[in-house]
Amino acid sequence: MAGDKPGSDVVRISPMTMARDTHHNPAPPVRVRAAEPRDLDALMKLEHQVFSTDRLSRRSLRHFLTSPTAELLVAEEPDGRLAGTAIVLFRPRSAVARLYSIAVAPHMGGRGIASMLLQAAEKCTAARGRRSIRLEVHQTNHAAISRYRKSGYQQFGRRLRYYEDGGDALRFEKRLIPENPAAP
Numbered sequence: 304m305a306g307d308k309p310g311s312d313v314v315r316i317s318p319m320t321m322a323r324d325t326h327h328n329p330a331p332p333v334r335v336r337a338a339e340p341r342d343l344d345a346l347m348k349l350e351h352q353v354f355s356t357d358r359l360s361r362r363s364l365r366h367f368l369t370s371p372t373a374e375l376l377v378a379e380e381p382d383g384r385l386a387g388t389a390i391v392l393f394r395p396r397s398a399v400a401r402l403y404s405i406a407v408a409p410h411m412g413g414r415g416i417a418s419m420l421l422q423a424a425e426k427c428t429a430a431r432g433r434r435s436i437r438l439e440v441h442q443t444n445h446a447a448i449s450r451y452r453k454s455g456y457q458q459f460g461r462r463l464r465y466y467e468d469g470g471d472a473l474r475f476e477k478r479l480i481p482e483n484p485a486a487p
Contacts, residue, residue, distance in 0.1 A: 332381060333378045333379065333380055333381075333386045333411075333414075333416060333419065334378070334379055335376055335377070335378050335379075335419060335420060335423040336376070336377060336379060337374065337375070337376060337377075338367075338368055338375040338376065338377045338388070339368070340365075340368055342368075342377055342385065343361065343364060343365060343368070345377075345384070345385045346364050346375075346377070346385065346388060347361055347364065348385075349385050349387070349388055349406055349408055350364070350406070352408060352409055353406040353407070353408070353409070354406065356466065356467040356468050357466055357467050359404070367390055372392060372393045372394065372395065373390065373391065373392050373393065373403075374390070374391045374393070374424070374427045375388065375389075375390050376388065376389045376390070376391070376420060376423050376424065376427070378407075378411075378416050378419060378420055380411075384408070385408060386407065386408050386411040386414075386416050387405070387406055387407040387408060387411060387416040387417065387419075387420050388404070388405070388406050388420070389402065389404065389405045389406075389420040389421070389423065389424045390402075390403040390404040390405075391403065391424045391427060391428060391436070393428075393431055393433065397433070398433055398434045398435070399433060399434065399435050399436070399437055399476075400428040400431070400433040400435070400436045400437070401436070401437050401438065402421075402424050402436055402437070402438035403438075405417060405420055405421065405424070405438075405447075407420075417447070417450060418450060418454070421450070421451075421454055424436065425477070425479055428479055429479045429480060432480075433479065433480070434478060434479060434480040434481075435476050435477060435478045435479055435480075436476070436477055436479060437474065437475065437476045438451070438456070438474070438475050438476075439462060439465060439472035439473065439474055439475075440472065440473050440475065441466055441470050441471075441472060441473075442461075442470055442471045442472070442473055443470060448473065451475050451477075452475075454477065455477050456475040456476065456477045457475065457476055457477070458473055458474065458475050459474055459475065459476050460473075460474035461473055461474060462474065
């Protein structure tokens with residue numbers, strides 16, 4: 304899972320606001336921004352609300368907040384509560400980024416937060432010049448699998464017994480930058 308702040312190749316994510324969507328339950332405006340150290344307690348709370356296994360530790364989250372090879376994004380409600388989070392990892396000299404984690408607070412489910420975080424993760428990946436983004440998703444997480452497919456992700460593999468519970472991970476990738484962009 305990832306986060307990014309200081310460093311010469313830092314990408315700042317400008318806050319994005321989610322408008323009301325008539326296809327989802329109405330939600331107050333939510334903005335996506337880069338996580339900050341002050342978010343650590345709320346990030347830990349969200350980890351425990353959303354994940355029953357494979358949780359990130361406080362130490363890992365603190366590392367992602369300052370790592371130049373990670374971007375930790377949060378979706379924030381107007382009252383300051385976290386509606387969700389996404390972590391993107393960037394290996395040096397790699398053209399591929401990894402969406403390490405995406406989580407939505409239970410009270411904000413079905414309101415477009417995951418899609419909003421996914422778009423922000425793709426935007427910061429492209430801004431760093433990475434051509435594609437990859438992810439793993441539990442084989443039983445049908446809602447997430449559907450969201451990824453609708454967002455243009457293609458399944459390219461499977462990792463057997465990847466998760467703590469013994470479940471397989473389906474591997475997906477989305478190309479963000481064409482391999483050979485046409486010259487102007």
